[in-house]
Amino acid sequence: MTKNLISMLDVKDNINEIIKHGIALKNKAKNGGKIELLNRKTLGMIFEKSSTRTRASFEAGMTKLGGHAIFLSNTDIQLGRGETIEDTAIVLSRYVDIIMYRSKSHKDMKELAHNATVPVINGLDNKEHPCQVITDLMTIKENKGSLKGLNFVYIGDGGNNMSHSYLLGCAMVGMNVKIVSPKKYWPDKYFIDEAKKFNVKIQITDNIEDSAKNADVIATDTWISMGDESEKEIRMKDFKGYTIDNKIMSQAKNDAIFLHCLPAYYGYEVTKEVAHGPNSVIFDEAENRMWAQMAIILNLLKIN
Ligand code: CP
Ligand code: NVA
Numbered sequence: 001m002t003k004n005l006i007s008m009l010d011v012k013d014n015i016n017e018i019i020k021h022g023i024a025l026k027n028k029a030k031n032g033g034k035i036e037l038l039n040r041k042t043l044g045m046i047f048e049k050s051s052t053r054t055r056a057s058f059e060a061g062m063t064k065l066g067g068h069a070i071f072l073s074n075t076d077i078q079l080g081r082g083e084t085i086e087d088t089a090i091v092l093s094r095y096v097d098i099i100m101y102r103s104k105s106h107k108d109m110k111e112l113a114h115n116a117t118v119p120v121i122n123g124l125d126n127k128e129h130p131c132q133v134i135t136d137l138m139t140i141k142e143n144k145g146s147l148k149g150l151n152f153v154y155i156g157d158g159g160n161n162m163s164h165s166y167l168l169g170c171a172m173v174g175m176n177v178k179i180v181s182p183k184k185y186w187p188d189k190y191f192i193d194e195a196k197k198f199n200v201k202i203q204i205t206d207n208i209e210d211s212a213k214n215a216d217v218i219a220t221d222t223w224i225s226m227g228d229e230s231e232k233e234i235r236m237k238d239f240k241g242y243t244i245d246n247k248i249m250s251q252a253k254n255d256a257i258f259l260h261c262l263p264a265y266y267g268y269e270v271t272k273e274v275a276h277g278p279n280s281v282i283f284d285e286a287e288n289r290m291w292a293q294m295a296i297i298l299n300l301l302k303i304n
Helices: 015-030 053-064 085-095 106-115 130-144 161-172 189-196 229-238 246-251 282-300
Strands: 042-047 068-073 098-102 120-122 151-155 176-180 202-205 217-220 257-260
Touching (some): 015 130, 015 282, 053 068, 053 098, 053 282, 098 106, 106 120, 120 130, 120 282, 130 161, 130 257, 161 176, 161 189, 189 202, 257 282
Parallel strands (some): 098 120, 151 176, 151 217, 176 202
16 A cells, blocks of 8 residues: 555555455454554544544544544634645644545645655545545445445446545446446546556446446435535536436345445435435445544554
8 A cells, every 4th residue: 555545546456455454343343352553643634624424433443443533624723724735744744643634625635645744544535535435345345245246336426526436446346337427427537547447347327217227236425515515506407317216226136235425415316215225234334434444544554
């Protein structure tokens, strides 16, 4: 693994190892085993956007590992008043062992990582959400046993951070990926091209008819990501007809699972019936953020 986790591509050589470690940590902790591997280590968490899961799961995960996390909101720290990302990265690196950054901009994410002397984890930016997709792969593995050859279908905003990270993450573990989205919201070409390098079937379509046929995994995400609020009205129109409901779920394999990184907006990208239905694993997925991220932190700090 590179020093940082900025893109899914940073874990292409050890994704399976991280997933396995996340599952092992979860099982060990649940069976009463000791996992306090990060005595006196500190994680600094910079947030420029809202969060429930990312904040709570990183903080609780650090506590479980015997370390500590500091919550740094850009409305409180000097970064929000114009201190440079460069100086913020250099200073924080003097205090903490690892940094998690939820950023409005991928460019700022790269700049922070470039200037930090400790590992940096992307806790979501406008291009990718790697922690969530590593978690989702762990959740799929728990449910399906193995990942290779599974059919993954994402229906919704194809151009957002989740879609991009799914393209890379699912492809690198050997899953076939289908993104179903209005043309205007198709993924950046870069992510499609990178995903194709893993020699799996990559399909991008705007055709919602039969879109979930043969799917092992169906996923979606909000139609209005953080930062897209000004486009709400137009997006609501553009995504009409792309709601995942029982009819779409019935096209998938009987044992297909439904994923959503949350927060969900019921009646829009998915109905509550599906999200809280028998095929949904969304709350296990939310829990797994904590276990997967522990494995990510341990990997970046080179601690087993
Ligand atoms: N899935 C996810 O990242 O949730 P939060 O925005 O609540 O952190
Ligand atoms: N695509 C969503 C993910 C939220 C966890 C967003 O960026 O707001």
